[in-house]
Amino acid sequence: MSEEKPRTPRDEASDPERAPTPGDEVEPGTQGAAETVCDVCGGNGRLENGEGCSNCNGTGVVIKAVGGGG
Numbered sequence: 001m002s003e004e005k006p007r008t009p010r011d012e013a014s015d016p017e018r019a020p021t022p023g024d025e026v027e028p029g030t031q032g033a034a035e036t037v038c039d040v041c042g043g044n045g046r047l048e049n050g051e052g053c054s055n056c057n058g059t060g061v062v063i064k065a066v067g068g069g070g
C-alpha cells in the first residue's frame with residue numbers, strides 16, 4: 001500500500017498549515033475562524049512606508065474568529 005493520495009487543491013483561506021501571524025486572533029485551522037483582510041495594511045501586505053506588514057507577515061490577511069459570540 002504505497003499509493004499516493006491525489007493532491008487536493010488547498011483552499012488558501014482555510015489552510016491549516018498556514019504560518020500563523022501576529023495578527024491572528026486564533027490559530028490557523030480553528031473551526032469557526034476565517035481569514036480576513038488585515039486592517040493594518042489593508043490587505044496589501046505592506047505598509048504605506050513600503051515595509052512589510054508585521055501584523056500579517058506580509059500576507060495581507062489575518063485569521064479572526066467568526067460566527068458571532070463576541
Ligand SMILES: [Zn+2]
Pocket residue numbers: 038039040041042043044045046053054055056057058059060061
Ligand atoms: Zn497586514
